[in-house]
Amino acid sequence: MLTPIGRNVVNRGLPLVCAMGIALCAPSSQGHIVPPEDLHPTAESFRRIEFFLNLNPVPWNLVAEDVDLLETQLTLIAPTAATRFRSAVGGDMDLIDPEKAETPMDSGASREAARRVFRESTMAVAATLLAYLDSAEHQLKDTRTASSGVETARRVWASFEHEIRYSDPIAFRKLGEAWLELSSALLMSVKAKDEANPGAKVAFEEAATSIRDYVNGNFGPGFEMSESGRLRALPRGSDTFQADAAIPVKLPPGHNMNKQLPRPRQLLNMAERGIDEKDTILIALGDMAFDSPYIFGEPARSLQISCNTCHNKSITNPGFIIPGLSVRAGGVDVSSSFFAPFANNGHFDPLDIPDLRGIRFTAPYGRNGRFDSLLEFVRNVIVNEFNGAEPDPTLLDGLIAYILEFDFLANPYLENTGQLNEEASEAAHRGERIFHQPFDGFGGNSCAGCHVPSANFLDHRRHDIGTVKGSGPFSRDRALDTPTLLGIRYTAPYFHDGSQTTLEGVNLWFNDRFSLGLSEAELKDLTAYVETVGDGIEAYEDTLHTLEAEMEEFSFFLSAYEYLRQSGKSELIEITFSTIALEIHAHKWDVQDSAYLPVLNLMAELMEEASNEQIAGRTKAVDAIVAEYRQLHDEYADRLK
Amino acid sequence: MKVSLPNFSHWFPIFLAALLPALPVTSSEVKPKSLRIVFIAYENPDQLLENVEPVVEYLERTLDLTVKHFVATDYAAIVEALRNETADAGFMGPLQYVMAHRQAGAYPLLGEIYNGRASYVSRIFVRKDSGIRKLADLGGKTIAFVDPISSSGYMYPLDIFRQAKVLEGAPELFFRKIYFAGGDEQSIRAVYNSFVDAAGIGQYSYNLLRPAERDEVVSIAESRPIPSHCLVARKGLHRPTAEKLQKALLALNDDSENRHLLKFLYNVDGYVKVTHADYSEVEEIGKSYGFIK
Numbered sequence: 001m002l003t004p005i006g007r008n009v010v011n012r013g014l015p016l017v018c019a020m021g022i023a024l025c026a027p028s029s030q031g032h033i034v035p036p037e038d039l040h041p042t043a044e045s046f047r048r049i050e051f052f053l054n055l056n057p058v059p060w061n062l063v064a065e066d067v068d069l070l071e072t073q074l075t076l077i078a079p080t081a082a083t084r085f086r087s088a089v090g091g092d093m094d095l096i097d098p099e100k101a102e103t104p105m106d107s108g109a110s111r112e113a114a115r116r117v118f119r120e121s122t123m124a125v126a127a128t129l130l131a132y133l134d135s136a137e138h139q140l141k142d143t144r145t146a147s148s149g150v151e152t153a154r155r156v157w158a159s160f161e162h163e164i165r166y167s168d169p170i171a172f173r174k175l176g177e178a179w180l181e182l183s184s185a186l187l188m189s190v191k192a193k194d195e196a197n198p199g200a201k202v203a204f205e206e207a208a209t210s211i212r213d214y215v216n217g218n219f220g221p222g223f224e225m226s227e228s229g230r231l232r233a234l235p236r237g238s239d240t241f242q243a244d245a246a247i248p249v250k251l252p253p254g255h256n257m258n259k260q261l262p263r264p265r266q267l268l269n270m271a272e273r274g275i276d277e278k279d280t281i282l283i284a285l286g287d288m289a290f291d292s293p294y295i296f297g298e299p300a301r302s303l304q305i306s307c308n309t310c311h312n313k314s315i316t317n318p319g320f321i322i323p324g325l326s327v328r329a330g331g332v333d334v335s336s337s338f339f340a341p342f343a344n345n346g347h348f349d350p351l352d353i354p355d356l357r358g359i360r361f362t363a364p365y366g367r368n369g370r371f372d373s374l375l376e377f378v379r380n381v382i383v384n385e386f387n388g389a390e391p392d393p394t395l396l397d398g399l400i401a402y403i404l405e406f407d408f409l410a411n412p413y414l415e416n417t418g419q420l421n422e423e424a425s426e427a428a429h430r431g432e433r434i435f436h437q438p439f440d441g442f443g444g445n446s447c448a449g450c451h452v453p454s455a456n457f458l459d460h461r462r463h464d465i466g467t468v469k470g471s472g473p474f475s476r477d478r479a480l481d482t483p484t485l486l487g488i489r490y491t492a493p494y495f496h497d498g499s500q501t502t503l504e505g506v507n508l509w510f511n512d513r514f515s516l517g518l519s520e521a522e523l524k525d526l527t528a529y530v531e532t533v534g535d536g537i538e539a540y541e542d543t544l545h546t547l548e549a550e551m552e553e554f555s556f557f558l559s560a561y562e563y564l565r566q567s568g569k570s571e572l573i574e575i576t577f578s579t580i581a582l583e584i585h586a587h588k589w590d591v592q593d594s595a596y597l598p599v600l601n602l603m604a605e606l607m608e609e610a611s612n613e614q615i616a617g618r619t620k621a622v623d624a625i626v627a628e629y630r631q632l633h634d635e636y637a638d639r640l641k
Numbered sequence: 642m643k644v645s646l647p648n649f650s651h652w653f654p655i656f657l658a659a660l661l662p663a664l665p666v667t668s669s670e671v672k673p674k675s676l677r678i679v680f681i682a683y684e685n686p687d688q689l690l691e692n693v694e695p696v697v698e699y700l701e702r703t704l705d706l707t708v709k710h711f712v713a714t715d716y717a718a719i720v721e722a723l724r725n726e727t728a729d730a731g732f733m734g735p736l737q738y739v740m741a742h743r744q745a746g747a748y749p750l751l752g753e754i755y756n757g758r759a760s761y762v763s764r765i766f767v768r769k770d771s772g773i774r775k776l777a778d779l780g781g782k783t784i785a786f787v788d789p790i791s792s793s794g795y796m797y798p799l800d801i802f803r804q805a806k807v808l809e810g811a812p813e814l815f816f817r818k819i820y821f822a823g824g825d826e827q828s829i830r831a832v833y834n835s836f837v838d839a840a841g842i843g844q845y846s847y848n849l850l851r852p853a854e855r856d857e858v859v860s861i862a863e864s865r866p867i868p869s870h871c872l873v874a875r876k877g878l879h880r881p882t883a884e885k886l887q888k889a890l891l892a893l894n895d896d897s898e899n900r901h902l903l904k905f906l907y908n909v910d911g912y913v914k915v916t917h918a919d920y921s922e923v924e925e926i927g928k929s930y931g932f933i934k
Contacts, residue, residue, distance in 0.1 A: 034851060034852060034853075035851070038685055039689075077703070144715070146717065147714065147715065147823070148714065151714070151823070165834075172833055172834070173834070173836055176831065176834050176835075176836030177783075177820075177836050177837075179836075179838055180785060180822055180827075180831055180837070181820065182819040183820075183821060183822055183827065184819075184820045184821040184822070184823075185716065186823075187788055187789055187821040187823060188789060188821065585853075585856070586852070589852050589855070601856075626892035
């Protein structure tokens, strides 16, 4: 029965299976939060090693950590093989200088070492898997021990699964059945207890043999890689291997791209003034582009990374991390070989993700203030950091129009001059006096000399405060743009590299570095002041249920459709539809009443269909679909929450 | 907390239970020095052991007893642990409880509540692009279940086919191949990955797929309600200790300070008192299909 779904859905001939699937999942306010994969330590380390060895330059210190973990795991089940592995990679690992995070970019020696380490690591994983499988087979009489061995072997198998799924789909299925056969045979033996179960034993042995042969034949001692290109564990020895298969990029274990919950409250200046967002077309287009991975190139597009992934609702996403590209959560190296190899700057320089609130007041842009123009900065992000095509000027204008609307949080403790008002605490007022106090260590300047209170706590200049490691002893490449202190309570970690986790830590660092001579009490007061300046009203939304707001925002995206149609911006229309479809699919699992999942599915399908019709140039059909989408949204808006 | 039980007939025993001594009288008179609890691991056993540590600490504080906990990775081990008295209490599915009851006199203490209900259902999942739309389409196909003695992962899924009159003889004659994947996630992934044509598993298995994967899998049928998983005490467990254990976990329903512990206990919403009578339908189905002799 489709009671909640209504006429439109039924009229479109929603398949019965979808209708039956309406209550499949328990409602969750965090449905769009993707949990990390539950991988065996061996699989985790191997997948990270693969990711690291394909970076340029290779982060050898990280590789070494995971090589150690691989060895540790192998030692648990096959000590002799572990010794052989250590001996095989030892020469390359010994070359690592623990003081250095990387070797010189793309050196021939580094590439050769990477190939050797990858080959040996692949074989070590295969050895681990086979040792657990053999162990299980030798202990078939003890079914529980055997089950544990099989389960461990299967989890180690996950090291290779992604590549096999795409490059050898026939074997992927066949071996998937073999793993099922192993667990099945063991569970049947458990059920049968001590009774002889020769059928199960034979089934087990046959399945184990097929897995063993495949792993040995492809990833065992004869494992070979292609002469060039990405280092990958591909099953080249398999008869059904497809050499030309496209294998989607996968981020290493330990990554996190989930956005924070509760969601930061976003302040758009025109919305704060009561202007209907649907009347601000260019801003609507920019809002869509900010949420769209389709303005970027590969691999960001496939990984569904958009501006909003890192700058969630305009502020820092403190949980964002990609091992190998980040030192810590909340930062990433966007000038590495991963996102846009052609724009690789050749050294590891992850940056703390900046808060974009109040961005129209915070020029110059980039941590080192390398761009005076926001337009140039945003274009550089799209084209050179995330490998996107040259953006349409209208899209770029839209993004700028949208970003310029980001407001600072209102702060009830600050006068327009930037001075604290009487609502602020005594400690904060004492801290304010310290903030304005000249220090010898600052060359007679005060904190307020750079963080000018009347200018949104900025001086729009670049200073070398000693946090950047330069290219040489007397190099002049260490200056950073002065960051604002507004909203800073919500943007931890701090400094360009996120090396300070608290504001107290930041003040301590300044006190030590510049010999300010502040007492413990004074430091506390100064911290109270900075926290007060960095405070804001309702920094986060007060609900975990975000679907209703998201659906409203998607309608806002669509409000640019007519303008784009008149302007002949077909590509931008297509990006808009595809982005809405993608976003609905990402957020639909948040729906509190799963009976409305089919409505959300249908809305996503409509956008996908509209995108296809747009590509085919059937504008009347597109008009009709857009009208239908809007009608659905109007009809169900109060229930899609 | 509002609780919906599987069907009306289950309310009666609950009311009756309030009038009768809550737990069986055949128990040891000696207070144990420690309480041994066995948990069933649906996924990573080591992770489960770590996750339940705060619960164990809470129980030790509340019961004033040393609580030892361990993990079993299959249902048979749980039943065995209660039977051979290596565990005093254990978390298990309804069919394992009935087996433990019949084989070793175990009795239930608490039923788990999810989404306001002390029951759930099994479903038959297929890939959306498989072309399979109804149960009869699965004749001659492959299917994954969880475990040969699983309630929601075998017995009730089989019951779906039998109730629909699709399956009348031995399941092996209807399906081309039956697998026991060993876990809910392995089963639902076996469908997602096209290793099998279908899986018969508990409804919440679907949530074990990642959000982007869920659209590939659909349910084509569901079972009658299954009483939810339960905490079971072994026969002979010191009765006051069993009652204190029951009370301590039941208290989490309304204990704002410790309520967060529920998320470590299979992420339940809470507990409800149960008696053997709540499992009479499970017992009846189990007997009729030969799961219980």
